[in-house]
Amino acid sequence: AQSVTQLGSHVSVSEGALVLLRCNYSSSVPPYLFWYVQYPNQGLQLLLKYTTGATLVKGINGFEAEFKKSETSFHLTKPSAHMSDAAEYFCAVLNNAGNMLTFGGGTRLMVKP
């Protein structure tokens, strides 16, 4: 079965600093990987996804993630944090049957002025 581990339930950065949110997955087949963002009192929105092809994936709002098969990782980065990036971020992997997403526990990003 697939699983997703997000290291750090809370991450705090200063405005303008690098954002790095960590995600490691387990999957017995080449994975489809996703990052979703949840702003307060809202549903989830897709930030980016990796299916096949280029391992560096660019998403919305300046975020990107790199699929590293050897490390079973899909970490999310943004060069310069903005106050509006404060939210909860979820990494997810698609199961082998292609009919279910498994989510990590989420990482709450706080951005300090």
Place this chain on the structure above:
Amino acid sequence: NAGVTQTPKFQVLKTGQSMTLQCAQDMNHNSMYWYRQDPGMGLRLIYYSASEGTTDKGEVPNGYNVSRLNKREFSLRLESAAPSQTSVYFCASSVGAVGGQETQYFGPGTRLLVL
């Protein structure tokens, strides 16, 4: 175009009461999903529907039933609510096949408290 809508936004139930959570999408999507979100556990799939008239169990289906009333609507029913069902419930939809590369679009959620 409202996307995915859910009603109610908030609900308080007593143990043993029943209720139905409503979800509708106006994007002509084929697949719909119900998740629950609990602190530190991310989202867990309760049920999904790949098309009108079909439903399948997800990771945590016990205590819930669903109905895919038509292409637009997918409801979640708690027949006898328990405190363990206190959670935030999200409905989602996607264009084509269940899962896969399709992006899932989420509703704003329903906060349920069972006393």
